[in-house]
Structure formats: C-alpha cells, structure tokens
Amino acid sequence: MEFEYKVEGGDFTNAGSASSSVKKTLKKLNVDPKITRKIVVALYEAEVNIVAHAYRGDILVKISPEQINITLTDEGPGIENIEQAMVEGYSTASAKVREMGFGAGMGLANIKKNTDQMNIQSEVGKGTVLSFTNFLS
Amino acid sequence: MDKPFYHALKIDEELCIGCSHCMNSCPTEAIRVWNGIASIDEDKCIDCGECAKVCPTTAIYVEEDYFDNIFKYRYRVALIPSVFVGQFPENIKASQIYSVLHKLGFTHVYEVERAVEVLREAVWDYQKEYVDEYPIISSFCPAIVRLIQVKFPSLVDQIMKLNTPSDIAATFYRKKLTDQGLRDNEIGIFYITPCAAKIASIISPVGIEESAVSGVINSNSLYNRVYREIKNETGDICAVPEPTVIHDYKLLWSLNRGESRQAHGRTLAIDGIYNAIEFLEMVENEEVTGIDFLECRACSQSCAGGILNAENRFLIIERLKKRIERNNQKTSDYKSSGIREYKDFLASRIKLGDIPSRSMMMLDADMLKAMQKMKNSQKIEKELPSIDCGACGAPSCKALAEDIVKGNATLSHCIFIQNKLIKNNEINLDTALGIIRNIWGNRSVK
Numbered sequence: 001m002e003f004e005y006k007v008e009g010g011d012f013t014n015a016g017s018a019s020s021s022v023k024k025t026l027k028k029l030n031v032d033p034k035i036t037r038k039i040v041v042a043l044y045e046a047e048v049n050i051v052a053h054a055y056r057g058d059i060l061v062k063i064s065p066e067q068i069n070i071t072l073t074d075e076g077p078g079i080e081n082i083e084q085a086m087v088e089g090y091s092t093a094s095a096k097v098r099e100m101g102f103g104a105g106m107g108l109a110n111i112k113k114n115t116d117q118m119n120i121q122s123e124v125g126k127g128t129v130l131s132f133t134n135f136l137s
Numbered sequence: 138m139d140k141p142f143y144h145a146l147k148i149d150e151e152l153c154i155g156c157s158h159c160m161n162s163c164p165t166e167a168i169r170v171w172n173g174i175a176s177i178d179e180d181k182c183i184d185c186g187e188c189a190k191v192c193p194t195t196a197i198y199v200e201e202d203y204f205d206n207i208f209k210y211r212y213r214v215a216l217i218p219s220v221f222v223g224q225f226p227e228n229i230k231a232s233q234i235y236s237v238l239h240k241l242g243f244t245h246v247y248e249v250e251r252a253v254e255v256l257r258e259a260v261w262d263y264q265k266e267y268v269d270e271y272p273i274i275s276s277f278c279p280a281i282v283r284l285i286q287v288k289f290p291s292l293v294d295q296i297m298k299l300n301t302p303s304d305i306a307a308t309f310y311r312k313k314l315t316d317q318g319l320r321d322n323e324i325g326i327f328y329i330t331p332c333a334a335k336i337a338s339i340i341s342p343v344g345i346e347e348s349a350v351s352g353v354i355n356s357n358s359l360y361n362r363v364y365r366e367i368k369n370e371t372g373d374i375c376a377v378p379e380p381t382v383i384h385d386y387k388l389l390w391s392l393n394r395g396e397s398r399q400a401h402g403r404t405l406a407i408d409g410i411y412n413a414i415e416f417l418e419m420v421e422n423e424e425v426t427g428i429d430f431l432e433c434r435a436c437s438q439s440c441a442g443g444i445l446n447a448e449n450r451f452l453i454i455e456r457l458k459k460r461i462e463r464n465n466q467k468t469s470d471y472k473s474s475g476i477r478e479y480k481d482f483l484a485s486r487i488k489l490g491d492i493p494s495r496s497m498m499m500l501d502a503d504m505l506k507a508m509q510k511m512k513n514s515q516k517i518e519k520e521l522p523s524i525d526c527g528a529c530g531a532p533s534c535k536a537l538a539e540d541i542v543k544g545n546a547t548l549s550h551c552i553f554i555q556n557k558l559i560k561n562n563e564i565n566l567d568t569a570l571g572i573i574r575n576i577w578g579n580r581s582v583k
C-alpha cells in the first residue's frame with residue numbers, strides 16, 4: 001500500500017506530521033516496534049531536512065509485508081557535496097534554524113543508521129531525492 | 138499468550154445507563170457501548186481511571202477486597218502512602234490516624250515512602266550504568282507502564298527497570314517481620330491505594346513474578362472508616378510505636394516532580410494521561426533530545442489526583458506540605474526505619490525484569506491481512522460522516538470503521554448510514570430502530 005504526504009519548507013510546526021501518521025499506520029499493521037521506531041526516526045529527520053533546507057517536497061511511503069520504502073522528493077537548493085553532507089556534524093543550517101534546535105548536522109547520519117538502504121540524488125538549484133528502505137523480516 | 142491482565146475497574150451493569158461519557162474519555166479507546174451498557178476491552182484498558190472520573194452514575198467502580206479479609210492473617214500490616222495521610226485535615230495528627238488504624242485491626246503501620254531511601258540510590262546507580270536510549274522513563278506509575286506497553290511498544294526498553302516504592306516497602310517489611318520470628322504466611326500486607334492502576338499492578342504485576350503485597354484497600358473507604366472513628370472520639374486511643382522521621386524528599390516522591398527533582402541530569406515531570414500521551418508520542422519519534430529522566434504520571438497532580446482519594450488533589454498536596462513543615466520544626470534527629478540495613482537483601486528485588494510490549498493497536502497479527510483491513514477501514518471511513526457523534530457505540534468514526542473490519546460491528550450501526558439505507562429501501566424503520574436498541578438498549582427508543 002502507498003501513502004503520500006506533502007511538506008512545506010519553513011513550516012516547522014508541522015514537521016513530523018508525516019512520520020506521526022506513518023507510525024500510526026505501522027502500529028496498525030503490527031510491524032515490529034523496533035523497526036517502526038527506526039523508520040519513524042529516519043522519516044522525521046528527512047521531513048525536517050525539507051522543512052529546514054528546501055522549499056517544498058513530496059513524500060511517498062510504500063509498504064509491503066517484506067519492506068517499507070520511503071522516497072522524499074523536494075524542490076530546493078540541492079546538496080552540492082553529498083559525501084560531506086553525510087558527515088556527522090556537518091551542517092549549513094541557518095542561524096534561524098539552529099535557534100529552533102535543529103542544525104546539529106546529525107540528520108542524514110541518523111537516517112543512514114536507522115535504515116537498511118539509503119540513497120540520495122541531488123541536483124544543485126533544483127532539488128533532492130532521498131530514498132530509504134527498511135526490511136521487515 | 139500471557140495470562141490475562143487483571144483490571145480493577147469494573148462496570149456495574151445495574152447502574153450503567155450507557156451514556157457514553159466513559160467511552161469518550163478513554164485514552165486508549167477501550168470502551169464501547171452495547172445493549173445500553175458500557176464494556177471495557179481488557180486488552181486495551183490501562184486502568185488509568187479516566188472513565189470512572191466522568192461516570193455520572195458511579196457505575197464504574199474500583200473492585201476492592203472486603204476489609205475483613207485482613208483478619209485472615211495473624212499479623213496485619215497497613216502499608217500507607219503519604220497521600221493517604223495528606224487527605225486528613227491538619228488538626229488530625231498522624232499518630233491519631235495510626236492509632237485508629239491499629240484500632241481497626243492492623244497490627245503494624247508502615248509508610249510506603251520509606252522505601253524511597255533505597256530506591257533513590259538505586260535510581261542513581263541505574264542512571265550511571267544505563268547505556269540505552271534516552272530519556273529513561275520512570276516505572277513508578279503503573280498506568281503509564283501499561284500505557285507504554287499497549288500504545289508505545291517501542292518505548293518499553295526505556296522504562297526504568299526498577300521496582301515501585303510500595304513493593305519494595307512490602308518486601309522489606311515482610312522480611313523484617315520474619316526476621317523477628319513471625320511466620321511468613323501469617324503476615325498480611327495491605328496496600329492502601331489511591332488508584333485503580335496500583336491494584337492491577339499488584340494482582341497482575343509487570344517485571345516481577347509476584348507482588349509482596351497481600352491485598353489492597355481503597356484509600357477512600359479506609360479514609361471514611363478512620364475519619365469516622367476520629368470524629369466519634371470514642372476515647373481509647375491505642376498506643377502506637379513512636380514514629381520515626383521521614384525526609385521530605387521521600388514523602389513528596391509520589392507528587393509532581395517527586396522523582397524528577399531527585400534524579401540526575403536534565404529531568405522532566407509530566408502529569409495527566411493526555412499530557413503523557415502527547416509527550417510519549419514525541420519521545421517515540423525521537424523529537425525530544427537532551428532529557429535524561431522522565432517522570433510520567435497518569436493522574437493530574439500525580440498520586441494526589443488518584444481517583445480513590447477522598448479529598449481534593451490540591452488540598453492533599455497543601456496539607457501534606459503543611460504536615461512536613463510542622464514535622465521539620467518538631468524533630469531534628471533522623472532515625473531510619475531500618476530499611477538501609479536491608480539494602481543488600483533488597484538489591485535483587487529492586488531490579489525489574491523485562492517489560493514486554495503488548496501492542497493493541499494492530500488490526501491483525503498477520504501483516505497482509507492487516508493491510509487488507511486497513512484498506513477496507515479507510516474505505517469505510519470515507520463513507521462515515523466523520524463527526525464522531527458516538528451514536529454507533531464507538532468513540533469515533535475511525536474506531537467504528539476499525540471495529541467493522543475486525544468483525545465487531547456493521548456499517549448499519551452508523552445512524553447516518555441507516556438513513557441512507559432506509560431511503561434506498563435496503564432496511565426499514567423497524568430494523569433501524571432495532572439496531573439502535575441493540576446498541577443503546579430498550580431505554581433508548583421508547
């Protein structure tokens with residue numbers, strides 16, 4: 001099954017609404033709580049990244065008994081150096097974003113840690129596609 | 138499967154008018170109305186008591202042992218939490234209360250909060266050795282432990298695996314008495330409970346095999362007995378042993394910030410079941426960072442707000458603090474109740490075993506089936522009016538949709554759908570009224 005969500009850049013109050021909704025769904029589907037938690041944490045970080053760094057984005061969640069795959073496609077500045085962005089502690093977050101308690105540079109590393117597969121593609125000036133998968137069994 | 142969970146909250150079917158107040162207040166959506174009577178889903182109930190609070194006919198009650206059950210034992214210990222004493226007006230001395238408890242048949246009175254002396258150090262050690270995800274969530278409130286088990290299963294490992302003051306106190310006191318030569322099976326320890334969840338946790342404990350407490354007495358009923366005696370002033374006050382001093386931090390343990398103030402690092406205290414749910418959602422999403430220790434209690438104002446207290450929660454707190462102030466002026470030298478000498482003996486009892494998750498949110502244990510049911514329930518939800526009127530006997534349109542796919546209800550339970558079915562000649566008025574009667578009982582359609 002598939003679910004879609006929309007994310008608005010700069011809208012910190014609603015960041016986390018997709019991950020909360022996905023969490024409820026996974027609980028109803030009896031997905032292992034440990035795996036659910038990982039997915040929710042990864043999705044939350046990815047959502048916040050769109051809110052903090054991009055203009056707008058779409059989230060597509062695909063669930064099957066074997067795996068959960070989530071793809072976040074955003075319109076935004078894109079990431080110049082993905083390898084560098086993945087490094088723990090690296091952040092270009094603005095002062096304003098840091099004031100809100102984000103910008104530790106841990107998000108992408110956290111997503112990597114909590115997922116079985118992760119893939120980022122980005123085009124500077126256009127946007128970023130982040131996709132990750134967790135296996136359920 | 139595990140053994141069924143005991144719940145202290147019961148519904149008196151004679152008194153229940155099927156008004157659905159309880160159904161709408163239940164934080165885990167455990168209540169449905171059928172045949173004009175509320176019924177509680179045992180798997181979902183966490184014994185928080187929100188339903189009993191809103192019940193207009195007191196049909197929801199907390200089951201308790203007969204008081205005379207204490208006399209099955211030769212030695213009868215009243216295990217009292219500080220909020221029990223806090224209910225009494227300040228002019229009634231603690232010694233008077235203890236004396237009446239003896240007169241009523243108890244041979245010993247012991248304060249639950251004395252166990253905090255060893256528990257606090259255990260919390261510090263636990264924090265020092267802890268390596269898992271933060272925050273550590275306190276295990277103090279049994280309704281919160283149950284809430285996490287059923288609604289936040291991924292957080293069970295974060296529950297602090299340390300026992301509650303009441304069970305530690307009971308274990309200590311039993312040991313102390315047997316060391317004095319009393320026979321274990323002749324000792325009955327009765328916990329005076331301010332809430333339903335405590336009863337459930339004593340009868341169906343989590344993380345330990347069996348509770349050291351033998352029975353439970355509801356705070357309000359014992360309060361009435363004691364207060365009546367004191368009011369009657371029948372004179373012959375029994376002698377009770379000189380009470381030893383209890384430190385403030387122990388007496389305040391069960392109130393808001395009682396634990397969080399004592400735990401190390403950055404701590405946070407949350408009271409009220411809906412506040413707890415809101416916050417635990419965030420903890421589960423790892424939206425909360427930097428908090429080391431989370432105190433979390435189901436009742437507003439923690440144990441002072443327990444549904445079995447006879448007095449108002451704020452008055453209890455005020456009175457308890459007054460008592461503490463007065464005691465501080467009176468006594469300066471601190472004498473322990475001896476629990477410290479039993480620290481090694483208690484060490485293994487203080488640790489809790491695993492706390493299993495028992496998620497009750499799933500639509501089906503089989504994921505493929507669950508996915509099918511979810512698709513169906515979403516389709517059904519679209520047909521429903523989404524005004525959550527509760528006339529179907531379920532707390533929300535979403536809940537009805539899920540009940541339908543689980544086979545526990547039908548679409549025609551919705552009165553809006555009924556009208557449509559009547560218009561399309563799929564059912565007649567009599568059938569519709571019959572459905573309403575099935576849900577709300579004969580009283581509903583006269």
Ligand SMILES: Nc1ncnc2c1ncn2[C@@H]1O[C@H](COP(=O)(O)OP(=O)(O)OP(=O)(O)O)[C@@H](O)[C@H]1O
Nearest residue numbers: 049053078085091092093102103104105106107108
């Ligand atoms: N969707 C995105 N669009 C543009 N840039 C991004 C996006 N996601 C990440 N980045 C870039 O990668 C950097 C590292 O991201 P990461 O999520 O690891 O840290 P952060 O968002 O800066 O801080 P934190 O996630 O700890 O709050 C960001 O600072 C930003 O420059």
Ligand SMILES: [Mg+2]
Nearest residue numbers: 048049107108
């Ligand atoms: Mg980030």
